[in-house]
Amino acid sequence: MPGFEWLGQEETDAVNEVMQRGVLFRYEFADQRQGVYMVRRFEEEFAAYTGAGHACAVTSGSTALKVALAALGVGYGDEVITQGFTFVATWEAILDCGAKPVFCEVDETLCMDPADLKKKITDKTRCIVPVHMMGAQARIKEIMAIADEAGIPVLEDTAQSAGARLEGKHLGTFGAMGTFSFDSVKTLTCGEGGMVITNDPELAQNASEYQDHGHDHKPVGRGNEGRRFMGMNFRMMELQGALGVTQLAKLDRMVATQRRNKAALKEAIARVPGVTLRELPDEAGDSATFLAWFHETPEAADRFAALLAENGVPAIPWGKNTWHAYPHWEHLHAGSTTSKGGWPYERPEGRAEYDPAALPQTAAILSRCLSWQIMLGWDEAKLKQMTEAVNRAAAAL
Ligand SMILES: *Cc1c(COP(=O)(O)O)cnc(C)c1O
Numbered sequence: 202m203p204g205f206e207w208l209g210q211e212e213t214d215a216v217n218e219v220m221q222r223g224v225l226f227r228y229e230f231a232d233q234r235q236g237v238y239m240v241r242r243f244e245e246e247f248a249a250y251t252g253a254g255h256a257c258a259v260t261s262g263s264t265a266l267k268v269a270l271a272a273l274g275v276g277y278g279d280e281v282i283t284q285g286f287t288f289v290a291t292w293e294a295i296l297d298c299g300a301k302p303v304f305c306e307v308d309e310t311l312c313m314d315p316a317d318l319k320k321k322i323t324d325k326t327r328c329i330v331p332v333h334m335m336g337a338q339a340r341i342k343e344i345m346a347i348a349d350e351a352g353i354p355v356l357e358d359t360a361q362s363a364g365a366r367l368e369g370k371h372l373g374t375f376g377a378m379g380t381f382s383f384d385s386v387k388t389l390t391c392g393e394g395g396m397v398i399t400n401d402p403e404l405a406q407n408a409s410e411y412q413d414h415g416h417d418h419k420p421v422g423r424g425n426e427g428r429r430f431m432g433m434n435f436r437m438m439e440l441q442g443a444l445g446v447t448q449l450a451k452l453d454r455m456v457a458t459q460r461r462n463k464a465a466l467k468e469a470i471a472r473v474p475g476v477t478l479r480e481l482p483d484e485a486g487d488s489a490t491f492l493a494w495f496h497e498t499p500e501a502a503d504r505f506a507a508l509l510a511e512n513g514v515p516a517i518p519w520g521k522n523t524w525h526a527y528p529h530w531e532h533l534h535a536g537s538t539t540s541k542g543g544w545p546y547e548r549p550e551g552r553a554e555y556d557p558a559a560l561p562q563t564a565a566i567l568s569r570c571l572s573w574q575i576m577l578g579w580d581e582a583k584l585k586q587m588t589e590a591v592n593r594a595a596a597a598l
Contacts, residue, residue: 203490204383204390204448206577207455215239215443225439227258228413228423239442244396246449251371253379253398255405258437258445259412262360262382265395266294268435269356269378270328272397272407275300279327283358284313285527285560286519286567287332290382291358292533296545300327301553304527306562309480311493311519311570312339314562315347322351329355333362333372335572336388336459336490338482341367341375348376356380363389364456366486373398378408383441388455388490389448391441412436459489459575465584466573469591470494474598475501479570493519493572502569508594509571514587520568528557528564 219239224230227240240258248256259265275281277299283291285304292302305321308314313331322329329348331339341357348355355376359365363381365372373379378401381387383394397408409418415432416424437445470492471478479493496502499520509516523529531537534557536546546553558564579587 203386203574203577204388204451204455205385207448207451208390211447211450212444215447216440219439219443227436227439227442239439239446240437241442243437243442243445243449246446247381247396248398250449250452251374251379251398253371253374254400255398255402257397257405257408257412258442259395259397259435260437261290261393261435262358262380262384262387262395263290263294264412264435265360265380265382265397266291266330266356266358267297268408268412269380269397269399270294270298270300271411271432272399272404273328273354273356273377275327278325280323280325281328281330282318282321282326283330284332285563286311286334286525287358288360288525289530289533290360291330291332295330299545301325301545301548304555304560306560307334307566308340308562309477309495309566310338310340310482311335311479311566312337313344315340315343317562318344319347322347322353326351326353329353329376330358331355331376332358332360333365335479335493336362336365336488337479338362338365338367338372338486340482341372342482345375354378360387360395361490362488363387364452365488367483368486372486374400377401378404383445383448388459388488389445389452391437391444391448394437394441394445455577456488458577460487462577462579462584463487463489463492463575466492466575466587466591469588473505473591473595476505479572489575491572491574493570495566495569496571497569499565499568502571505594505598506571508597509590512590512594514573514590514594516571516573519570519572520564522567526563526567527560528567530555530557 306317357379359373360382383391411432412435415428
């Protein structure tokens, strides 16, 4: 997901132009800004790129989730289903808006398991948040069918999969809303930043006003007619908008480069005895930020990981990862919080408890999984060196 690799002269020029105009705020300053609105332009271009009707830029992928959940009307008393393999931000946002996260297993797509999703729906479920992990698709069509039947809106956390598609349609456009992150390790980066997309004009209006203290954004201007609800400040600034416009213009080239680099390594990994590749619902739409594969047992994965490290190409063992894997979120299990009253774990109806052993399928799948992040800067020589290292590691098995 390395947009930071391609921060170049274009980004420098775009940021300098904003500085020369001297307007850093996305709204107001009509006289000084000479008609230039970089955050608004980033929103318009991102909406056009993904095919969504509306886009609303915010400060991060985390606040994008928070704004989208607020726009959908999710809050205290509600349950939101997400998956046990994601970045902690997904469930932080759910807890932060007062709702209770309910965790669902992942399958060999490394995304939400539709069969387990069905079991987790209750009469309190108000939103389903599948995460398109590591550049590729969740089984979003199956998830949408289940959600539609139950009448529950879907919010796609697409933070890790900008530029990825399923059968030609951009991820983030299947559900009621989709969110993206532009933090420093995501494919498209503004240093920090996020985006909410939707086809629904009402949800778009909610999101736009919520991220700006609830100020009315209708019919023109801002803050003239009063507020429909309270919000907060999650506004993106013009410097980030300028970076976003510049990086978006490179996104398809980034994805093409990642796909080329991934293809070279995939062949070598697929030949390793006992290995199966991560299941992709649509390989042609993979943004190829990661190559992930499974071994037959956790011991076999550990052994191959050690051999790869010895050969100079260490892989990520997701089963041990403390940022993304449910079994290792010790603060969630302990209900740790800065709040002296214990919120958001202590609730009037009883404490929200999270058992580390609650997702055995996710734990088992992650413990057999290894992966590499695919970099843009790898050249032929580097890919050849990595392929040879894989072959040496496989021969030593
Ligand atoms: C990065 C990420 C986020 C949060 O994005 P930030 O911009 O870092 O706040 C949310 N969800 C997932 C799956 C992520 O990978």
